[in-house]
Structure formats: structure tokens, C-alpha cells
Amino acid sequence: MQFNLPKINIFGEQAIEQLIPEISKKKWASALIVTDKFMRESQAYQRVLKVFSSTKIKFKVFDKTSPDPNIELVEEATEYIKNTDCDFILTLGGGSAHDLGKGVALLSKTNKNIKDFVGINKVDHLVLPIVCINTTSGTGSEVTRFSIISDVNEKVKLAIIDDKLIPTISINDTETLITMPPFLTGTTGMDALTHAIEAYLSTEANTLTDAYAIKAIELISENLIEAYNNGKNIVARECMAQAQYMAGVAFSNASLGYVHAIAHQIGGRYHLPHGLCNAVLLPKIIEGVAKKNSSLRFNNIGKAMNVPMSAYGVISKIETMNSKLNIPNSLSDIGVRKDDIDDIVIKALEDPCRMTSPVQFTQDELVHILVKGLQEV
Ligand SMILES: NC(=O)c1ccc[n+]([C@@H]2O[C@H](COP(=O)([O-])OP(=O)(O)OC[C@H]3O[C@@H](n4cnc5c(N)ncnc54)[C@H](O)[C@@H]3O)[C@@H](O)[C@H]2O)c1
Ligand SMILES: [Fe+2]
Structure with a gap:
């Protein structure tokens, strides 16, 4: 290793x-x-x-x-x-x-x-x-x-x-x-949370990457909303800087999963901020992953987020964070078109980031998740 x-x-x-x-x-x-x-x-x-x-x-x-x-x-x-x-x-x-x-x-x-x-x-x-x-x-x-x-x-x-x-x-x-405006703070912070969660669930995760990923999840859950609401709070900014750094170390070594594989296609196609794509996709992909394998370590992620220790607890915390950050809920809200989904899925399946996902989706399964994701929850 x-x-x-x-x-x-x-x-x-x-x-x-x-x-x-x-x-x-x-x-x-x-x-x-x-x-x-x-x-x-x-x-x-x-x-x-x-x-x-x-x-x-x-x-x-x-x-x-x-x-x-x-x-x-x-x-x-x-x-x-x-x-x-x-x-x-x-x-x-x-x-x-x-x-x-x-x-x-x-x-x-x-x-x-x-x-x-x-x-x-x-x-x-x-x-x-x-x-x-x-x-x-x-x-x-x-x-x-x-x-x-x-x-x-x-x-x-x-x-x-x-x-x-x-x-x-x-x-x-x-x-x-300090000069980062709220939207940039919110979306980049959710990118970091996605890095930490995908690295923690990755098939390449190990004790070292876990330590970085879990601490990053904890710090982001505690500090992102404060950094968004009060950008001059140096402590919250410092915690977010360290958290995103740790999430970076974790995913650089353990790699990522389907959220990034799809975000790369959506971001590339519609020229949308990367963190925004991840934030909207994250709860939807976690739901799909948890349905296929409920024994993944969502309990530890929930614990780090201080919410119920289950995939449900994690998903609902992410949705609450998105709402506090004024990040929309559905893929159609950020401009994803139903007609494009087949092509997005074909390209996402070619993205190297999906290789370390703890579960693999078929093309049809992924299309289903994204079509469902077009609607508001
Ligand atoms: N290489 C990797 O490991 C990795 C990981 C995730 C994402 N990415 C890529 O990174 C890119 C997104 O980067 P990003 O989210 O950091 O945004 P960004 O670098 O695209 O910057 C977005 C905007 O924010 C402005 N900005 C930057 N710092 C600022 C500050 N302190 N105050 C005010 N404005 C500021 C910039 O001028 C720019 O206009 C995407 O292309 C994404 O795919 C790379
Ligand atoms: Fe990213």
C-alpha cells in the first residue's frame, strides 16, 4: 500500500x-x-x-x-x-x-x-x-x-x-x-464532503484514508453552514480549509465513486460548478448505493455527522445541509435535461472515478436513479 x-x-x-x-x-x-x-x-x-x-x-x-x-x-x-x-x-x-x-x-x-x-x-x-x-x-x-x-x-x-x-x-x-462568496463556499464545501464520503466508501479505502475521511466529514458537518452564513468567521474558515485538505488526501489515495463519475459529465455538458453537481447528486447516489448494499459503513458516517447512524440519517443530513446552503434539490433545477440522461450515463460508466465505487450499477439502474433525480424530493 x-x-x-x-x-x-x-x-x-x-x-x-x-x-x-x-x-x-x-x-x-x-x-x-x-x-x-x-x-x-x-x-x-x-x-x-x-x-x-x-x-x-x-x-x-x-x-x-x-x-x-x-x-x-x-x-x-x-x-x-x-x-x-x-x-x-x-x-x-x-x-x-x-x-x-x-x-x-x-x-x-x-x-x-x-x-x-x-x-x-x-x-x-x-x-x-x-x-x-x-x-x-x-x-x-x-x-x-x-x-x-x-x-x-x-x-x-x-x-x-x-x-x-x-x-x-x-x-x-x-x-x-475570507473573500469567498456564500455560493462558492457552499458548493465547494459540498464537493469536499463528497470527496470524504466517496473515499470512505471506496473499495480502495484503508485505515489511513479512513482517518482523513472521517475527520473531514466531522469538520464539514460542524463548520460548513457557519462558514456559509458568516464568511468572516476565521475559525470556521480554518476548519473548512483543513477539512477539504483532509478530504483531498483521502480521495487522492482511495479515489472516488459514482457521484464524481456523473458530476464530471453534468459539469462538462452544462458548464455547472463542480461542487453544485456533487451536492445535488450525493444524496441520490447514496440512496442507490445503500439499496444495493446496506452493510456499507454508513453507521460511521452518520456518527461523524452527529445524526442517526444509517444511510437514511446521512441522506437526510445532506439534504438539510443543501437546503441551508440554498442548493436546489433536483437535477432539473440545475438544468439537467431528460433527453441527455442516456448519454450522461454512457459517459459516466467510462469515467475512472466509478471504478472504486463499493457497488456497481448497470446502465439501466443509473438511468433510473438520474431520471428519478430530475424531480423534487
Ligand atoms: N484535481 C482535483 O483533485 C479536483 C477535485 C475536485 C474538483 N476539481 C476541479 O476543480 C474545479 C473547480 O474548482 P473550485 O471549485 O475550487 O472553483 P474554481 O477554481 O473554478 O473557482 C471558481 C471561481 O471562484 C473564484 N475564487 C477563487 N478563490 C476565491 C476567493 N478566495 N474569493 C473569491 N473568489 C474566489 C475564482 O476566481 C473563480 O471565478 C472544477 O473544474 C473541478 O472539476 C479538481
Ligand atoms: Fe470533486
Whole structure:
């Protein structure tokens, strides 16, 4: 068994400044900063510039990150540093910036294409080192071996899963989280809860991933609603940052399940926030999973959530959390169309995330769950 995570992980206030001694030790000379236009205007960006001026490391900036980065964007950013001496990537933002940065780290050291690396452990070359400064509290991408890249033509999200994509340094700086608006806080938090629950139920779960997953479930159940209602509550923000980090460690090592396999299709097709897709799907998939195998460890998940120790207790807690976060209940509310469900299911069955689900669904079973999920509960 292997258990992998970044070598250096920095949390709390002033976490960004703690990068100075760490990157000085590495003897790196030149960076690509991957961010977006909004983050480039942020205080966090100014603090990153100070890190570069104190370390005298050269840098270029690519600020065109967009939510759900696609293949073309990875290629454009890679082209931008071609023939330069860039020796590491620093990402500032949420999962989209980190996944784009991972894509650039991957492509800048090969002549192959993104699609050649889709799946598990397909990377056969060394990629550029990655430093992630994480400014949302959900994806865990700053610690994971996953990079999720959209394929606009096929209307899907591709999962590249490889230990070589695990960042070298992860930063979760509490101050940067305060500006997250409620909708982003809620949906990214539910993404993290989905990571923890799917990792805990995964066929690859083990004692180490369980410890991270259960603690993450506990912290998210206790702190997400408060972080949503009162974004300036530093304690709730700090707990959510650590929880989503732990959920990331858990799923990076134990992988995921059907919620993510389907969310990748829905998110890719309708360009919906990833956490929103997961939040709406999570109770519906748990119900389907529990019907097929009631002996799974829903009792422990319920205990961590402080609700009845059953799949029912867990489902109803998730529905209550969604409602408090103003997340809709049905798939039609977020724009999923009945006509698309057959295609969504066919593609979800090809997504590597479903492989570690504790139960497997047939195509018909999955169609049934999603058609039922179109309606309000
Ligand atoms: N690689 C992985 O392990 C993994 C896991 C789950 C999801 N993902 C992917 O991550 C992407 C979603 O990432 P995300 O949910 O973090 O959102 P995001 O990175 O797409 O960011 C969403 C928006 O929030 C803004 N934002 C970011 N930080 C902010 C802050 N502190 N204050 C105010 N605004 C802020 C960004 O500018 C952006 O406009 C999806 O593409 C998803 O598929 C990756
Ligand atoms: Fe996710």
C-alpha cells in the first residue's frame, strides 16, 4: 500500500509568506504563475509578488484561468512557457487554477497531448514541480494526484490521475478564504464532503484514508453552514480549509465513486460548478448505493455527522445541509435535461472515478436513479 501527499503543507494566517524559505531551499530560478483575472487583483496576489521579490525568482504570469479549464487552455498556457527556463509552476486560485497548472506541468515536458494521459498512471515522464496556493475550500486539488480537464468537443471532463501530479508544496492561507462568496463556499464545501464520503466508501479505502475521511466529514458537518452564513468567521474558515485538505488526501489515495463519475459529465455538458453537481447528486447516489448494499459503513458516517447512524440519517443530513446552503434539490433545477440522461450515463460508466465505487450499477439502474433525480424530493 502506498499513501502519498505533498511533502510540504502550510496552513493558517501568513501561510503564503512561509513559502519564502521553502522555495529558496529548492534553488528554483523561474516560475509560471497560473491564476485568473479576479485573483490577479487580490491581496493574495500582491503577497505572492512579495515572495518572488524576496527570493529573486523570475516569473511569468498566465492569468487566463477559467472555471473548468479545457484542453485548449492547457495548450495555450504550455505554449506561453515553451522555450523559457521555467522550472516550476505556482498556482493561485481554486481547483481550476491548480488543474490547469498541473496540465501545464505535464505538457511542458512532453510532445504528447492531454488525451494521452487520461486514466490512471499514464504519465511516463517527470513533470515540472507544482506549488499550489489554494483559495477555495473544496477540491483538495492542492494535494491530489488528479487533474480534471474539460473536453469541450466531447462535452465531458477528463480525469488524469497520477502520483506525478501531486504538488510539491500546498498552501491553505486562511486570509485568502475570507473573500469567498456564500455560493462558492457552499458548493465547494459540498464537493469536499463528497470527496470524504466517496473515499470512505471506496473499495480502495484503508485505515489511513479512513482517518482523513472521517475527520473531514466531522469538520464539514460542524463548520460548513457557519462558514456559509458568516464568511468572516476565521475559525470556521480554518476548519473548512483543513477539512477539504483532509478530504483531498483521502480521495487522492482511495479515489472516488459514482457521484464524481456523473458530476464530471453534468459539469462538462452544462458548464455547472463542480461542487453544485456533487451536492445535488450525493444524496441520490447514496440512496442507490445503500439499496444495493446496506452493510456499507454508513453507521460511521452518520456518527461523524452527529445524526442517526444509517444511510437514511446521512441522506437526510445532506439534504438539510443543501437546503441551508440554498442548493436546489433536483437535477432539473440545475438544468439537467431528460433527453441527455442516456448519454450522461454512457459517459459516466467510462469515467475512472466509478471504478472504486463499493457497488456497481448497470446502465439501466443509473438511468433510473438520474431520471428519478430530475424531480423534487
Ligand atoms: N484535481 C482535483 O483533485 C479536483 C477535485 C475536485 C474538483 N476539481 C476541479 O476543480 C474545479 C473547480 O474548482 P473550485 O471549485 O475550487 O472553483 P474554481 O477554481 O473554478 O473557482 C471558481 C471561481 O471562484 C473564484 N475564487 C477563487 N478563490 C476565491 C476567493 N478566495 N474569493 C473569491 N473568489 C474566489 C475564482 O476566481 C473563480 O471565478 C472544477 O473544474 C473541478 O472539476 C479538481
Ligand atoms: Fe470533486
